[in-house]
Amino acid sequence: MPSNPTLLDDQPATGAPPSSPSATTIGDLEAGLDRLQSQGPPARRDLVRSLLPVAAVVALLCVWQILSWAGLKRSDLLPGPLTVAASLADAFADGTLQRAVATSLLRGVSGFAIAILIATPLALLLAQVRTLRAALGPLVSGLQVLPSVAWVPAAIIWFGLTDATVYFVVLMGATPSIVNGLLSGIDQIPPQYRSVGTVLGATRLQHTLLITLPAALPAYLGGLKQGWAFSWRSLMAAEIIAVGGSIGFGLGSMLQQGRDLSSMPLVMAAILAILVVGIVIELLVFSPLERRLLRRRGLLTQGAS
Amino acid sequence: MTTTTAPEAPSVLIENLAKAYPGGPTVLEGITTSIARGEFVCILGASGCGKSTLLNVLAQLEPPTTGAIEVPDDGAAFMFQEASLLPWLTARGNVELALRLRGVPARERRQAATELLHLVHLGEAGGKRPHQLSGGMRQRTALARALAQDRELLLMDEPFGALDAITRDLLHDELERVWKATGRTIVFVTHNVREAVRLGQRVLLLSSRPGRIVEQWQVTDSIRNDAAAAAALTRDITDRLRQEISHHA
Numbered sequence: 356m357p358s359n360p361t362l363l364d365d366q367p368a369t370g371a372p373p374s375s376p377s378a379t380t381i382g383d384l385e386a387g388l389d390r391l392q393s394q395g396p397p398a399r400r401d402l403v404r405s406l407l408p409v410a411a412v413v414a415l416l417c418v419w420q421i422l423s424w425a426g427l428k429r430s431d432l433l434p435g436p437l438t439v440a441a442s443l444a445d446a447f448a449d450g451t452l453q454r455a456v457a458t459s460l461l462r463g464v465s466g467f468a469i470a471i472l473i474a475t476p477l478a479l480l481l482a483q484v485r486t487l488r489a490a491l492g493p494l495v496s497g498l499q500v501l502p503s504v505a506w507v508p509a510a511i512i513w514f515g516l517t518d519a520t521v522y523f524v525v526l527m528g529a530t531p532s533i534v535n536g537l538l539s540g541i542d543q544i545p546p547q548y549r550s551v552g553t554v555l556g557a558t559r560l561q562h563t564l565l566i567t568l569p570a571a572l573p574a575y576l577g578g579l580k581q582g583w584a585f586s587w588r589s590l591m592a593a594e595i596i597a598v599g600g601s602i603g604f605g606l607g608s609m610l611q612q613g614r615d616l617s618s619m620p621l622v623m624a625a626i627l628a629i630l631v632v633g634i635v636i637e638l639l640v641f642s643p644l645e646r647r648l649l650r651r652r653g654l655l656t657q658g659a660s
Numbered sequence: 661m662t663t664t665t666a667p668e669a670p671s672v673l674i675e676n677l678a679k680a681y682p683g684g685p686t687v688l689e690g691i692t693t694s695i696a697r698g699e700f701v702c703i704l705g706a707s708g709c710g711k712s713t714l715l716n717v718l719a720q721l722e723p724p725t726t727g728a729i730e731v732p733d734d735g736a737a738f739m740f741q742e743a744s745l746l747p748w749l750t751a752r753g754n755v756e757l758a759l760r761l762r763g764v765p766a767r768e769r770r771q772a773a774t775e776l777l778h779l780v781h782l783g784e785a786g787g788k789r790p791h792q793l794s795g796g797m798r799q800r801t802a803l804a805r806a807l808a809q810d811r812e813l814l815l816m817d818e819p820f821g822a823l824d825a826i827t828r829d830l831l832h833d834e835l836e837r838v839w840k841a842t843g844r845t846i847v848f849v850t851h852n853v854r855e856a857v858r859l860g861q862r863v864l865l866l867s868s869r870p871g872r873i874v875e876q877w878q879v880t881d882s883i884r885n886d887a888a889a890a891a892a893l894t895r896d897i898t899d900r901l902r903q904e905i906s907h908h909a
């Protein structure tokens with residue numbers, strides 16, 4: 356037993372060669388080992404990588420402009436990017452664009468927020484009560500597959516042409532995704548974490564708030580992301596179908612207006628606006644959240660975007 | 661303080677304990693022993709013999725199938741076999757969580773966590789997350805968290821199994837220091853005979869399938885401090901363990 360010297364505190368049991376005076380303390384030795392074994396700060400992200408998508412968009416715009424110049428279709432059927440840009444500028448100048456974006460975003464975000472408030476406790480409840488999960492689980496998954504446009508006619512019959520119709524459709528679109536995201540997150544929690552909570556003496560509520568929710572957060576965020584996508588799509592569908600009444604003028608309404616006026620530039624302008632809002636939300640909200648979440652847990656390898 | 665002659669009530673009592681997982685074979689059978697307050701007991705056994713199962717029963721994470729156990733009322737602190745630090749919390753956050761769940765008021769937690777991290781020589785690394793720590797640092801954080809529970813009984817499931825020899829020796833010294841300083845009862849599971857003799861006052865050997873206590877040894881201070889005697893005891897126990905394993909060949 357070479358590692359069994361007289362057990363004096365603060366004397367290294369091994370490691371120090373006999374020739375060196377016992378100047379190395381446990382602290383020193385450990386600090387050295389720690390320095391060697393832990394990783395430094397992550398490398399900076401490559402600038403070129405973030406410019407690639409921009410380059411792709413520019414290339415697409417060029418192809419589009421060339422196609423419209425080539426005159427394969429009548430220019431009122433295939434307007435070029437410049438025409439569409441002009442139409443966007445018009446809508447911006449008279450304020451309809453801002454109004455439509457603001458109306459749609461406000462609805463989308465508040466509908467989504469309501470969906471989160473409903474879906475989160477529902478998922479936690481389903482995760483806790485086995486019989487309820489068995490009974491409702493397949494239904495929730497089924498609802499996730501059902502295109503939420505299917506709810507529009509029903510909602511119009513129930514709520515008429517009011518904002519309630521729009522909120523209802525958004526809710527039905529987003530809730531199942533959020534519930535399923537959180538549920539699968541909870542299912543994937545390593546049993547070890549549960550044991551940790553139990554051993555540390557967590558109550559049921561503390562278990563849920565301090566162990567279950569944070570542990571399920573990545574999958575929950577995935578569910579939220581998908582839920583937002585469904586919210587936004589459902590919202591557009593609802594706005595296209597349900598126009599008039601007390602319903603405000605959103606991006607979907609703008610799209611429908613373009614169709615009514617047979618104005619292809621307006622239609623394409625509306626499509627672009629819808630797309631851009633989707634991309635901006637993803638880039639400004641979900642992508643940074645996800646990246647931060649994963650990086651903090653060491654799940655994001657350097658260089659992956 | 662390291663003598664085993666404790667006249668008071670034992671910390672842990674295990675009586676004729678048997679454990680089988682639902683639908684599985686008997687893992688543990690006829691385990692009877694008592695562990696004195698402040699004693700350091702090592703449990704040795706081949707892989708899969710039921711060491712973790714025994715600790716899980718003692719920690720009341722698993723119910724015993726038959727038999728009875730008696731552990732301190734406030735339960736046990738547990739250091740798990742696998743990495744069990746919560747990845748969304750920093751090292752300090754993990755320690756503070758234990759303090760929080762123990763009911764330590766918010767303003768005292770930070771100070772207490774700092775002291776515990778210093779105790780395991782991790783004062784600098786408190787702000788790092790588990791994935792940024794080395795294996796040894798993670799285990800020390802887990803030790804700090806287990807100490808934060810401030811229970812009289814500390815269960816440790818092969819806590820240093822995956823570490824290199826130098827780190828492990830350091831942690832042995834630290835653990836011994838902490839044990840002497842706090843007077844806790846420690847049940848330490850390992851499959852490393854040297855480790856068991858190095859740390860334990862008493863070494864229990866479990867057989868495999870089913871797991872029973874087949875033999876136990878006292879490691880007195882005089883043995884521990886005498887390299888030759890310790891080596892001889894290690895050889896003895898290793899032989900007995902080999903015999904137990906080849907039994908199943």
Ligand SMILES: Nc1ncnc2c1ncn2[C@@H]1O[C@H](COP(=O)(O)OP(=O)(O)OP(=O)(O)O)[C@@H](O)[C@H]1O
Pocket residue numbers: 681682684687705706707708709710711712713714741851
């Ligand atoms: N949750 C469980 N459900 C069913 N069987 C289990 C469970 N946990 C362990 N076992 C079985 O019980 C037996 C003992 O397992 P245990 O983990 O206690 O062994 P161990 O001595 O800790 O092994 P090791 O040294 O490899 O950690 C094994 O055969 C294992 O397959």
Ligand SMILES: [Mg+2]
Pocket residue numbers: 711712713741817818
């Ligand atoms: Mg084990």
